[in-house]
Amino acid sequence: MRKDDLIPAEEICVRYKVQRQFINSLYESGIIEIVVEEETEYIHCDHLSNFERMMRLHRDLDINLEGLEAVNHLLNQIKELQQDNLRLRNRLGLYE
Structure with a gap:
């Protein structure tokens, strides 16, 4: 994992104006992953879009953590x- 792909959790808190507890809650729920290097917590850039989606749902629609877990589960199932x-x-295309 390249360090260039990691974003410090504190920077995300500042840029998105969220509390650190929100990020920790998403991590504990398994919605995002946190990487710890040299005693600093980072979020990989691949998880940033998922974080942004959950943050918007939480802010705009006032969905609580349990609701975010359910939405995340359903989105993963759809994917x-x-x-x-x-x-x-693709398999069907082989037989046509």
Whole structure:
């Protein structure tokens, strides 16, 4: 993992104007991953879009942490189903 791909959690708190507890809650729920290097916590840039999505849902729609967990679970299921659908379409294309 390259250090260039890591964003300090404190910087995210400042830029997005969120409390550190919100980031910790998302981490504890398994919604985002936190990487610790040299006693500093970072969020990988691949998880930033998921963080932004959850932050908007929390702020704009006032969805609590349990709701965010449910939404995240459903979004992951949709993603898996779309991948399965694509895989099956590709297999079907072989037989046509």
